[in-house]
Amino acid sequence: MTVKTAEYNSDLSDIIVRHFSEVDREVYDLKKNFTTASHFRAKRYSENMSIQIATLVELLKFNRIMTLKTIDEISSLTDPQSALAFRPGPGRAHIAWQFMHTAITEELFATDRLRKTDSKLSDLFSLYEKGSTAVDEIPSLDVIKNTLSQSRENLLETIQLIPETDLELVPAGLQERGWSYEMALKILCWHETHHQGQAHLTLNSWKAIH
Numbered sequence: 001m002t003v004k005t006a007e008y009n010s011d012l013s014d015i016i017v018r019h020f021s022e023v024d025r026e027v028y029d030l031k032k033n034f035t036t037a038s039h040f041r042a043k044r045y046s047e048n049m050s051i052q053i054a055t056l057v058e059l060l061k062f063n064r065i066m067t068l069k070t071i072d073e074i075s076s077l078t079d080p081q082s083a084l085a086f087r088p089g090p091g092r093a094h095i096a097w098q099f100m101h102t103a104i105t106e107e108l109f110a111t112d113r114l115r116k117t118d119s120k121l122s123d124l125f126s127l128y129e130k131g132s133t134a135v136d137e138i139p140s141l142d143v144i145k146n147t148l149s150q151s152r153e154n155l156l157e158t159i160q161l162i163p164e165t166d167l168e169l170v171p172a173g174l175q176e177r178g179w180s181y182e183m184a185l186k187i188l189c190w191h192e193t194h195h196q197g198q199a200h201l202t203l204n205s206w207k208a209i210h
Helices: 022-027 037-046 051-075 080-084 095-113 122-128 141-159 181-208
Strands: 002-005 008-011
Touching: 051 080, 051 095, 051 141, 051 181, 080 095, 080 141, 080 181, 095 122, 095 141, 095 181
Parallel strands: none
Antiparallel strands: 002 008
């Protein structure tokens, strides 16, 4: 399948393995989710956002499309909670933890590491931050999607506050790690793909035995 816009041409056949659901139609709407170059430049300048930050934001948006694709696949199963609870081995993180960890990591960067502000998701930090142990209580798909959405909204709000001149500076919340704003944003782009990949692999393992 080839989808074209004025300045975007992409063959998505290698990542689409079944007919489009309603979620598919939403996330693969390239005119909505992939900004053309002219609109990209206009949006960037109107928001006073550097091209480097704006590019990272576009990558974050694409990464989220693939995460939602995996969640949509799970939602179509006869027993999605069973899949979400599946662990690849004893004591290893289940699929639900991978998604929630992605969301909470973004919330921590949005409200504590890139800037200091209150978070409405702080009760979830100890459950899903780095180094936490995946508990047996499994959140629903709705909770997962809402948490991903809320933390992403907060992250994008925080990112828009970073001026281009500060990219090489190390924010107070990342002094111990020594990460600049630029490095932190690059790591966030990588982080979701890392855990989406783990969730996808674990889901395939679940399918193999069910």
